[in-house]
Amino acid sequence: MQTFDLEAQGLRALNQALHNLKGQTNETSWEVVNPKGSHAIAVGVDAPIDITVRGSTGYYCAGMNKQATIRVKGSAGPGVAENMMSGTVIIDGDASQYAGATGRGGLLVIKGNASSRCGISMKGIDIVVHGNIGHMSCFMAQSGNILVLGDAGDALGDSLYEAHLFVRGSVKSLGTDCIEKEMRPEHLAIIADLLKRGEADHLAKPSDFKRYGSARKLYTFNIDNASSY
Amino acid sequence: MCGIVGLFLKDPKLQPQLGAMLTDMLITMTDRGPDSAGIAIYSQGKVGHGKLTVQSATPEVDFKNLDADLKDALGTPVLMLVKSTHAVLEVPAGQLDAARSALAKIRPGMKIMSSGEGIEIYKEVGLPKDVAARFEVAKMHGTHGIGHTRMATESAVTTMGAHPFSTGPDQCLVHNGSLSNHNGVRRELKRLGMTFETENDTEVGAAFVSHKLQQGETLGQALEATLTDLDGFFTFVVGTKDGFGVVRDPIACKPAVMAETDQYVAFGSEYRALVNLPGIESARVWEPEPATVYFWER
Numbered sequence: 001m002q003t004f005d006l007e008a009q010g011l012r013a014l015n016q017a018l019h020n021l022k023g024q025t026n027e028t029s030w031e032v033v034n035p036k037g038s039h040a041i042a043v044g045v046d047a048p049i050d051i052t053v054r055g056s057t058g059y060y061c062a063g064m065n066k067q068a069t070i071r072v073k074g075s076a077g078p079g080v081a082e083n084m085m086s087g088t089v090i091i092d093g094d095a096s097q098y099a100g101a102t103g104r105g106g107l108l109v110i111k112g113n114a115s116s117r118c119g120i121s122m123k124g125i126d127i128v129v130h131g132n133i134g135h136m137s138c139f140m141a142q143s144g145n146i147l148v149l150g151d152a153g154d155a156l157g158d159s160l161y162e163a164h165l166f167v168r169g170s171v172k173s174l175g176t177d178c179i180e181k182e183m184r185p186e187h188l189a190i191i192a193d194l195l196k197r198g199e200a201d202h203l204a205k206p207s208d209f210k211r212y213g214s215a216r217k218l219y220t221f222n223i224d225n226a227s228s229y
Numbered sequence: 230m231c232g233i234v235g236l237f238l239k240d241p242k243l244q245p246q247l248g249a250m251l252t253d254m255l256i257t258m259t260d261r262g263p264d265s266a267g268i269a270i271y272s273q274g275k276v277g278h279g280k281l282t283v284q285s286a287t288p289e290v291d292f293k294n295l296d297a298d299l300k301d302a303l304g305t306p307v308l309m310l311v312k313s314t315h316a317v318l319e320v321p322a323g324q325l326d327a328a329r330s331a332l333a334k335i336r337p338g339m340k341i342m343s344s345g346e347g348i349e350i351y352k353e354v355g356l357p358k359d360v361a362a363r364f365e366v367a368k369m370h371g372t373h374g375i376g377h378t379r380m381a382t383e384s385a386v387t388t389m390g391a392h393p394f395s396t397g398p399d400q401c402l403v404h405n406g407s408l409s410n411h412n413g414v415r416r417e418l419k420r421l422g423m424t425f426e427t428e429n430d431t432e433v434g435a436a437f438v439s440h441k442l443q444q445g446e447t448l449g450q451a452l453e454a455t456l457t458d459l460d461g462f463f464t465f466v467v468g469t470k471d472g473f474g475v476v477r478d479p480i481a482c483k484p485a486v487m488a489e490t491d492q493y494v495a496f497g498s499e500y501r502a503l504v505n506l507p508g509i510e511s512a513r514v515w516e517p518e519p520a521t522v523y524f525w526e527r
Contacts, residue, residue, distance in 0.1 A: 037501035056500050056514075075514065077500060078484060096484065096516055115516050116481055135479075135519060 002027050006041070007034035014041065018068075021047040037077065042070050045087075062089045065106060081108045084125055090199070097134075100127045103144065109198045116153065119146045122163055128198025138165055139175065147194040149204050157212055161219055165212040166191055168204055177218035181211045230380045231392075231405040232258025233485075235466045235496035237373040237473035237525050243492055243507075244272075248369030252361040254495075254502045255376035259357050261498055262380035265391035266360040267352025269401040269468055272371035274346060279322035282342040282349045283332065284315050284388060291336050292316050302331035313363045314388075315342065315351050322346055325398070340389060340426065345399030347372070347470045352391040372527070375468050375496075377403035383411070384429040394432045396423065397439030399470035404431040405483040405498060406462030414459065434459060438467060452476040452522040466496055474524035481519035488512040494525050 004014050014032065021027060030051040035041055039058040042051050046066040053061070056074035063082045072080075075093030084103040091099075094112035101117065103125025110118075113131035119138045127146040135153035138146060141163035151169035158175020164187065165178075174180075191206040234254035238244055251268060274280060285291035288311065296309035299318060307328075308319040320328045325344050332339060343350040351364040357378045361367060377392035384390045393401035408414075411430035414437060419425065423436045437459060441451035448467070452474050455465065464483040467474045475496055477485055488495045488503050490512045497503045500514070517523055 036504040037499055058499055058501055075500070093514075094516065096486075097482070116519065135481075 001029045001031055003031045003033060005033050006038055007036060011038055011040060015043060018042060018045045018047070018049075018051070021045075021049060023047070025049065035074070039077070042068070045070070048087075056093065065089060075112065076110075081106075081125075084108065094131070100125050103127070105144075107197055109200075111199075113150065119144075119163070122146070126194060126197070128194050128200055130198075130200055130203065132169070135172070136175070138163060141165070145190055145194060147191060147198060147200075147209070149200060157214070159218055160212075160214040162214060164190065166194075166209040167212065168208045168210075171210075171212070174212065177215045178212055179215045181213045183209070183211045187211050230261040230498075231483075232261030232378040232498045232502070233376070233403050233405050233464065233466050233496060234258060234498070234502050235373075235375045235403075235468075235473060235475075237494040238371075238492070239494070240492035244372060245370045247371040247374055248365075249367040250506065251374045251376050252357075252367045253505055254497060255357045255361065255378060257502045257504075258376075258378050258498055262378040263356055264379045264381045264386045265352065265354040265388070266357040266376070266378045267350065267391045267393050267403075268361070268364075268366050268374060268376040269343065269348055269350045269393040269395070269403075270366070270369050270371040270374040271347040271399070271468060271470065272349075272369070274319070277322050278319055279325040279328075279344070279346050280349060281318045281320065281325065281328055281332070281344045282315055282351070283318060283336075284340045284342050284352075285336070285338065286314070286388075287338070288314050288316070291339050295336065298335050299328060299331060302335055303327055312351065312365060314353060315364060317349055343395040343399075343401065345395075345470060348395065348399045348401060348468070350393055350395055350401060352377075352393065353388055354386055354391065373468060373473050375401060375403050375466050375473075382407050383431075384427060387427075389427050390429050392431060393468070394429070394435035396432065396436040397442060400435070400439050400442065400468065402431065402435035402438055402465055402467045404434055405464045406478070408434060408459055408461035408463065410460040430461070434463065434465060435467075438465075442469070448472050448474050448524050448526070449522050452524065456520050456522075464498075469526075472524055472526040474522065475517055476522050477517055477519050479520040485517050486514065487517055487523070488514045 032053045035055040037058045043063040045068040048067045058077040060079040062070045066085045069088045078096040081089040084106045086106040090109040095114045098117040100108040116134035118133040122141045124144045132150035138157045142161040145164045148167045152171045155175035157178030188206040195201040296307045300307045392403040395401045408430040411433040
């Protein structure tokens, strides 16, 4: 276990040490203490390592993550796991705005609530939120899955492309071109897998959820609208 | 950007440390706005006494014999405490308006930062650490306070463009964001008798809330009205003699974190601002919801 005191050693030293780990390494287990809400903790990691942050983080924690498993034992500020490529990020507390934004892959788990714009423009990431998500979540989400055990705020999935949205609780309002869709067996299988990987299979079952997706009226070419393009 | 911090103390034992706690919080937020900084501190003064905080670009001239000149104008005793470019003038509470009018005559170049029974406001161009040191904010005690560090967008970097803005007795407001309909709202408020010192958008937000309070609305009602009548981005934190309120616009892109314990309610633009508060590890920490009014009153 490598223990890194962020207050004493500084952010650049932490991220440089993590970036130096390429391919196989024996330093597979890292602990970051005294994060104190600092920005950009463990951004751009590209190695199959485990990192545990003991406390709450500020902006952009775990951004652009590849391969690593990053746990935050606290809450995360805006932009956690932004543009994640692969690996896993688990937030024990809440996440602020635009968690998992533009994520290309990997798994983001938020055990508390996520605020506005969760999964905005997601492109392949899987997101599991044990609590609620705020307004404008999954705006222009392109692909990937989001599973919400609680409620969703206003304008869920506005201008949605092909991401799968699963919500157990209420949805305050659906965004433009986002509709409720039928739940088929393959969707129940996706949910079961997300519940398991999202450490939530003891909290809900697949049949509890409703599926939302794109009505495909906004982003597909429609000959009747040719004069508007 | 801009950074906001706020503290509303529930535990009187923390009152002697209010200035020190707020100073520490504000300095942490320096990189959100290095243009200017300000702080409003509320303390319980002597019963029946009021305070005017005044500011001068030429304090050595304006503050010379100011207490004596004001005493002559009002016919009541005046206590004065000078801190750098600011001075606090203590007068009987019933004489606050008279003192304000008198000051406009005897020191026309001076600016009034705040007026009321509890409030004092200190603000200047510069970094939070320098502004706080200049006014010895860390030594101040009080019941609640609000600090702001500014990254200017809507008006020039000047002392009067710094936050907090005070547009009514014991009232103040700080803002992260920018209002887009402030010119229209300012025209309307002027028509209703409100006066303005600057072209700043935040001053309009402050005057809007003050006008509602003047009309007899509660702090909660006044803050609700900002959601329908003000257009733009805002996270507002407001102070009154006994209260402390927070509201964010419906889009809520300007960050905000709150923490509450048995000892205090705290606000920070980021969690970083709160990390040194006592008992923060076990505090209830949350992000205030969009278009939702929060306020605490004694």
